[in-house]
Amino acid sequence: xxxxxxxxxxxxxxxxxxxxxxxxxxxxxxxxxxxxxxxxxxxxxxxxxxxxxxxxxxxxxxxxxxxxxxxxxxxxxxxxxxxxxxxxxxxxxxxxxxxxxxxxxxxxxxxxxxxxxxxxxxxxxxxxxxxxxxxxxxxxxxxxxxxxxxxxxxxxxxxxxxxxxxxxxxxxxxxxxxxxxxxxxxxxxxxxxxxxxxxxxxxxxxxxxxxxxxxxxxxxxxxxxxxxxxxxxxxxxxxxxxxxxxxxxxxxxxxxxxxxxxxxxxxxxxxxxxxxxxxxxxxxxxxxxxxxxxxxxxxxxxxxxxxxxxxxxxxxxxxxxxxxxxxxxxxxxxxxxxxxxxxxxxxxxxxxxxxxxxxxxxxxxxxxxxxxxxxxxxxxxxxxxxxxxxxxxxxxxxxxxxxxxxxxxxxxxxxxxxxxxxxxxxxxxxxxxxxxxxxxxxxxxxxxxxxxxxxxxxxxxxxxxxxxxxxxxxxxxxxxxxxxxxxxxxxxxxxxxxxxxxxxxxxxxxxx
DNA sequence: ACCACTCCAG
DNA sequence: TAGTACCGCG
DNA sequence: CGCGGTACTACTGGAGTGGT
Numbered sequence: 001x002x003x004x005x006x007x008x009x010x011x012x013x014x015x016x017x018x019x020x021x022x023x024x025x026x027x028x029x030x031x032x033x034x035x036x037x038x039x040x041x042x043x044x045x046x047x048x049x050x051x052x053x054x055x056x057x058x059x060x061x062x063x064x065x066x067x068x069x070x071x072x073x074x075x076x077x078x079x080x081x082x083x084x085x086x087x088x089x090x091x092x093x094x095x096x097x098x099x100x101x102x103x104x105x106x107x108x109x110x111x112x113x114x115x116x117x118x119x120x121x122x123x124x125x126x127x128x129x130x131x132x133x134x135x136x137x138x139x140x141x142x143x144x145x146x147x148x149x150x151x152x153x154x155x156x157x158x159x160x161x162x163x164x165x166x167x168x169x170x171x172x173x174x175x176x177x178x179x180x181x182x183x184x185x186x187x188x189x190x191x192x193x194x195x196x197x198x199x200x201x202x203x204x205x206x207x208x209x210x211x212x213x214x215x216x217x218x219x220x221x222x223x224x225x226x227x228x229x230x231x232x233x234x235x236x237x238x239x240x241x242x243x244x245x246x247x248x249x250x251x252x253x254x255x256x257x258x259x260x261x262x263x264x265x266x267x268x269x270x271x272x273x274x275x276x277x278x279x280x281x282x283x284x285x286x287x288x289x290x291x292x293x294x295x296x297x298x299x300x301x302x303x304x305x306x307x308x309x310x311x312x313x314x315x316x317x318x319x320x321x322x323x324x325x326x327x328x329x330x331x332x333x334x335x336x337x338x339x340x341x342x343x344x345x346x347x348x349x350x351x352x353x354x355x356x357x358x359x360x361x362x363x364x365x366x367x368x369x370x371x372x373x374x375x376x377x378x379x380x381x382x383x384x385x386x387x388x389x390x391x392x393x394x395x396x397x398x399x400x401x402x403x404x405x406x407x408x409x410x411x412x413x414x415x416x417x418x419x420x421x422x423x424x425x426x427x428x429x430x431x432x433x434x435x436x437x438x439x440x441x442x443x444x445x446x447x448x449x450x451x452x453x454x455x456x457x458x459x460x461x462x463x464x465x466x467x468x469x470x471x472x473x474x475x476x477x478x479x480x481x482x483x484x485x486x487x488x489x490x491x492x493x494x495x496x497x498x499x500x501x502x503x504x505x506x507x508x509x510x511x512x
Numbered sequence: 513a514c515c516a517c518t519c520c521a522g
Numbered sequence: 523t524a525g526t527a528c529c530g531c532g
Numbered sequence: 533c534g535c536g537g538t539a540c541t542a543c544t545g546g547a548g549t550g551g552t
Binding site for chain 4: 208339369396398470
């Protein structure tokens with residue numbers, strides 16, 4: 001069956017909002033028409049009627065846009081309906097202010113594949129752009145409402161205050177260091193990250209550690225009751241934006257101003273507890289008064305320099321255990337819920353040559369649902385163990401394929417079906433169909449993770465004998481017709497890639 | 513005690 | 523989190 | 533006809549819940 005409830009702030013609310021906007025406009029138009037009908041007496045030819053229709057359509061869609069935008073600022077149906085009833089469309093935007101204690105939908109970033117693209121896309125920003133480390137943790141909005149009241153909201157605006165009490169304490173404590181803002185209400189946009197504070201500077205731990213050991217209120221109570229020792233990790237709050245300070249919403253202020261105020265609010269970092277996201281300002285050459293006549297003229301050296309600096313910073317961020325960089329136009333405002341062109345994310349796995357890429361063998365599959373009914377999806381892929389001639393499963397893949405590929409490969413693999421999981425295949429998965437393996441696909445992933453279900457590397461890991469390895473966010477890249485299953489990535493190579501990654505991220509990853 | 517299921521993070 | 527398909531708008 | 537926004541279909545890991 002299909003599930004309709006996915007995003008709390010999504011499909012259903014959006015429909016309701018659009019309908020509300022339309023109803024409001026039509027209601028007003030109806031009132032207007034009645035008045036007009038009273039004055040005139042049946043003159044309007046067909047042409048003016050259709051022109052009126054088009055104009056009406058435009059008014060409706062504009063109203064819908066206004067309400068949708070207002071909702072991203074203050075996602076409360078009650079407030080919107082009340083404003084609509086009392087003051088019409090105009091009143092809605094006015095009523096939907098950012099208020100500490102109520103979440104704003106977080107601004108999102110577009111993927112971007114390297115320094116050249118960053119330069120091309122942000123060249124229009126006269127104020128330049130800032131590159132910030134992209135920390136691999138949980139996105140959070142921390143609200144201090146004053147009088148010791150606080151709230152934390154997740155990326156999807158769930159209230160996760162209880163889960164991140166430490167983060168609240170960190171922000172409160174750090175704010176006290178500011179002479180002028182110590183008692184101000186504030187809303188900060190940040191990333192909460194698992195860290196090891198035994199080292200200086202604090203070592204950033206992988207996302208998996210945060211996911212497995214971030215304490216929930218209930219879980220913590222349970223652990224305390226049973227073992228006494230809470231298996232929780234320390235977290236550090238990396239702040240990268242401020243949306244409200246004192247009495248003022250900063251959502252419409254340019255990033256340059258928001259970052260200044262963020263510095264003012266947190267003049268002192270608390271190492272390993274609250275830090276500013278590592279960042280650098282890039283001022284673009286060749287923009288401004290001179291650039292009008294000499295379009296691509298001077299500044300080539302500066303441009304090369306910028307590429308080099310940006311690429312270096314990307315490598316540094318990866319070395320520090322981050323996902324890559326966020327590059328943001330300094331003259332941009334905060335656009336709630338928008339995947340904006342003003343924010344670009346450059347991740348390691350987007351950049352050619354920096355991604356983990358594996359050559360794997362399709363060994364089984366399931367039947368897809370919905371749009372993909374009738375095709376195989378997902379596919380189960382495996383690495384080889386040359387010593388035993390076995391195939392060990394690594395991950396399921398369902399992304400990166402075209403529909404045409406699905407059609408072709410489903411037909412092709414239906415000729416390769418075998419009755420059961422072949423003897424030389426090691427996996428805990430229960431595929432719907434099993435294949436006689438014959439080819440190799442190149443698969444790209446963001447990271448290698450410890451897995452309780454996948455067999456590759458099981459028993460070969462020094463740090464953990466009960467788990468195998470898998471890929472985070474696997475996607476299909478291309479067929480490798482030049483390879484046969486015996487030439488696929490071996491489990492030992494996979495284990496070696498994992499240990500290189502572990503070196504980069506440091507020890508302290510998830511264990512049992 | 514264990515399993516199936518849902519929900520949540522990415 | 524990812525990529526792809528699809529639909530409506532200009 | 534191209535673009536942007538949305539919907540769809542999925543993944544790895546946890547915590548939590550409710551039933552047997």
